[in-house]
Amino acid sequence: MVKVYIVGAGPGDPELITVKAVKLLELADVVVYDRLIPVDVLKHVKEGAELIYVGKEPGRHSMEQDEINELLLRKALEGKVIVRLHGGDPFIFGRGFEECQYLIRNGVECEAVPGVTSAIAAPEQYLIPILLRGVSSSVAFVTGREDPGKGFREVDFRRLATSVGTIVILMGASEACRIAGELIQGGLDSSTPVAVVTRAYMSGSRVQFMTLGEVAGCRITVENPSVIIVGKSVRLSPLYKDAVSHST
């Protein structure tokens, strides 16, 4: 039975890929890869293997998800060893699960190979605890950008605000101001510390510390890609500074 490997490449640092992912890349006949993978991991691919770029850039979809699913199925049915490489982890805000589901429904076996997600790696790069005894016993990972086709918002930031110790928002750059406002409406103090980690483990990576009130003031630009971390444990980072002195 043919099989497709849905593989996480980890965050920006090409050394944060797993040993298993490297072995699969060495073995693969076809590698189908995303926009946000660390490009250097492709050096593990064997000579003569086929490399197919299907990365989605904001506002410019290189290939629709249906087409990617079809491509994976077609290549699998040719009997080739296929690695579908996602940035981070394939099931954390990727479409890895949908790809598996499609393949299995069409009689092709699928194995998911987890990777380090930037939701965890980004705070860790700057020694920001998202879970910490006595301070934060729970963390939520949420998307800041929901499928507009749904017509409603599934993430209720007001409700989420005080339900967990720390909130980690991915793909929230363009919605940061609205989200921060909703978190304050939901009961978080506007002095709650926020860290914005931009380009985690890539060149030019950086962290900015601010308060939730400052983000809600809409005068801060959050660049893409960023991971936004909200919660009182942020303040315990050894790198924490009250970087922005004014309050909104």
Place this chain on the structure above:
Amino acid sequence: MVKVYIVGAGPGDPELITVKAVKLLELADVVVYDRLIPVDVLKHVKEGAELIYVGKEPGRHSMEQDEINELLLRKALEGKVIVRLHGGDPFIFGRGFEECQYLIRNGVECEAVPGVTSAIAAPEQYLIPILLRGVSSSVAFVTGREDPGKGFREVDFRRLATSVGTIVILMGASEACRIAGELIQGGLDSSTPVAVVTRAYMSGSRVQFMTLGEVAGCRITVENPSVIIVGKSVRLSPLYKDAVSHST
């Protein structure tokens, strides 16, 4: 300046360690390791390096956290390359952050190297989506076992119940029945699907599917170590079965 590396070893499969962690293990003079690391990853350690086991077994602490901190500091001040190896990711319910904090306060540099956490890997091993467009836009990771010394519970499962799409509980085996009850009290339907993944990526790993009501009925034994996944997206796993037919 001396430096300690606080490193994640990943979940049970020794190939789910990162390339960076392997390189650091090859370089290390001293490796201080936990109970829940995949033992085979220690084969990367160079000959002559010192291996120190500090794993904490339930009810039998091999070494207190204060002693571990002191040990790391002492070895670092000897000028040695030190890897402190945690199971999974060092900041996800490990004490990696506290170790870094202690070292930095004592003038020793600290670098965290993220790893694949079982919170993400365990559901993925059994193709269980924890985030899925249109079904679950948020996931919370929580501990089922809080520090009893605190005297109060920080995780309010009643409040958490309907705040996120999926709830992933680590170290919740012994408290599963109480937690399930609180989630139902908090508004989750007793028919909500639950997956219990035991010994993820280790030998003898398995998944059991059930309903939240069945867990709350206290007749199901959850073994250690298990990851408990609660949410409607669980049902979409290709492996999902209505394994337990009775309802409580």
